[in-house]
Amino acid sequence: MPNATPIPNGHTLSVLVKNDPGVLMRICQVFSRRAFNIDSLVVSQGRDPSFSRMTIGITGDPSGLEQIIKQVGKLIDVIHCFEHTSHDSVTKEMVLIKILCSADDRSGALQITEHFGGKTVDLTPTSMVVMITGDSPKIDAAVTMFSQYEIIETVRTGKVVMARGEQPT
Numbered sequence: 001m002p003n004a005t006p007i008p009n010g011h012t013l014s015v016l017v018k019n020d021p022g023v024l025m026r027i028c029q030v031f032s033r034r035a036f037n038i039d040s041l042v043v044s045q046g047r048d049p050s051f052s053r054m055t056i057g058i059t060g061d062p063s064g065l066e067q068i069i070k071q072v073g074k075l076i077d078v079i080h081c082f083e084h085t086s087h088d089s090v091t092k093e094m095v096l097i098k099i100l101c102s103a104d105d106r107s108g109a110l111q112i113t114e115h116f117g118g119k120t121v122d123l124t125p126t127s128m129v130v131m132i133t134g135d136s137p138k139i140d141a142a143v144t145m146f147s148q149y150e151i152i153e154t155v156r157t158g159k160v161v162m163a164r165g166e167q168p169t
Contacts (some may be wrong), residue, residue: 095131
């Protein structure tokens with residue numbers, strides 16, 4: 001894919017599918033054939049257990065995006081596939097950050113957590129795990145601020161998206 005120009009900030013697709021084995025594999029093959037990279041993927045059962053919602057963050061050649069959406073939408077197990085922007089949807093992520101943190105450093109780490117509207121979800125004498133939710137820039141900024149401590153690990157969910165108003169996701 002050397003000639004492809006990545007989509008700035010990527011794009012976010014919401015795909016409603018039948019909750020059947022193999023659906024995810026078939027969708028991933030469409031992206032692979034078109035040289036799109038899946039940057040994040042969140043899949044969960046919907047309110048109706050017969051269906052699942054996929055939120056897929058992608059980057060690739062911008063000229064192929066419309067074709068990807070059409071091809072995914074034509075798959076037999078796909079109910080619909082929409083692209084969402086920040087104007088028509090609410091997009092959030094969650095990150096868990098585990099840091100080494102002595103009792104002396106804990107106050108500063110708790111201030112960072114509070115600043116980002118986060119929550120301490122685990123605390124030991126030598127470490128803490130913080131959960132922060134928000135948009136991608138907020139999550140990036142929080143991880144940057146916590147880098148002044150020794151970060152043991154981070155786990156990030158990827159984007160989840162919901163259309164604003166009465167529009168279906």
